[in-house]
Amino acid sequence: MALQGILPPAIVTAVALAIALRSGGAGMLRSPWRAFSIGAGFVAAYAVLFGWTGWPPAEAWMYLPWIAVAFGALGTVAAARPLPAPAQWVLLFALAALATWATIEPLFDYYEWSTFGSVWRVAALALGWTLLAAGTDRLADRRPGASLPMVLAVAATGASLITLEAGFAKSGQLGGALATSAGVAVSIAWLRPQLTLGRGGTFAATGILFGLVLNAFFFLDDLSEVAAVCLVVAPLFAWFGELGVVRSRPAWQGAVIRAGLTAVPLAIAGAMILLRAEDGAYPY
């Protein structure tokens, strides 16, 4: 079971990034293989773990591979034809709103939200999703190489472990698959530092990350608001690495520091979920 969630994303992401790198320079930046690399790895893991899901998906978490594909496609567009920032933000917001609506719409009745209450929640969450996607992508653009893949790998590992502890094992598996894909990108970027996930290359990863947390927060009882926010803002904490004292460090030190900064909110979320957890063993 563990290998099913690790080998497919590792192989698919490695192959996709290798193909993208063969294009070299500007070709690599425009390559859809780069934009889809992490998302495709995730989709491969999903398909092996749970089979392919029909349309429309019967459950909210089954939208995750579609989210990976949709955000990967948007990343491809962003890479092939760089858009003005406002236009990119509008597209990201529209896609995030659609994905948020698809994910939490089955719960509108459960939570007894009014139409207005549903709309503003979707809008607020989509705005948060957009900030995460655009903020991470901008940082990836500034910091090519292993730095941002490492940030994403740490954030995905944290989301995986914390949603697993909250009682959602499928989310743990899928978060692990995302972490594996990002980890493969770290290894490749270490060897080929010209690899960048900027210009749309992180959209699929941040899309999956936000989607996982959205599912865990709304469909479980044990993930608090603060813990959920910590999980989704974790990659943005890497921006503190742009402060003068860190910025001047060698690339590998900067990457490690950014990954460490990402781990700070994850540690807070982890502590909160462990404090909330009921006593007693549950070894499956």
Added chain:
Amino acid sequence: MNHRRIFSLGAIALSGSLALGALALGPAGKVEAAAPATESASLATYEVDLAHAYVLFRIKHLGVGWNYGRFNSLAATLAYDAEKPGNSSVEFSADTQSVDTGNGKRDTHLRSPDFFNAKQFPKLSFKSTRIKRVDAETLEVTGEFSLHGKSKEITFPVEITGQGKDPWDNLRAGFEARFTLLRSDFDITFMDKLLSDEVKVTVAFEAIAK
């Protein structure tokens, strides 16, 4: 002789009336005034006594042992015709959030989208479509069982575990049904290497004639 014949006819008519009257009385001893003319006069509605009602299940863990659980929040309605069981109907539902296996972490996991996805699918339910008598103490019930957004027709025997007047002069009847579901029929397939596909369900309740 004529007097005797007239008396005999009168006695037959009277006993016939009494018999018809007895048929018109439900098991609760009350006539259902609101029952449509097409329904049996002996059909009685019952209020399910939720303090004495259970939806229990067991599932095999690692192929070696049974693990038990229950749902603590239930609702049920019963219309029971002791003489013509075909006129009877039963519905019950349980809140999937109320699953209780005696282990809080396991219950949290069962409520998650790994299993019941209790927020998206907050109820499991059954609604009978056909009931027939098998013998004096057994009915056969067919109906739609719904769980996790899927419905499946199932048929199972129901034992009439007892009936009679309780200390408060209510007519009370007890029923128990046992049936087996395949969780894969309801797209609940997670951890199929650890947990059996078969889930054995027991539904037992007492009901009081209104």
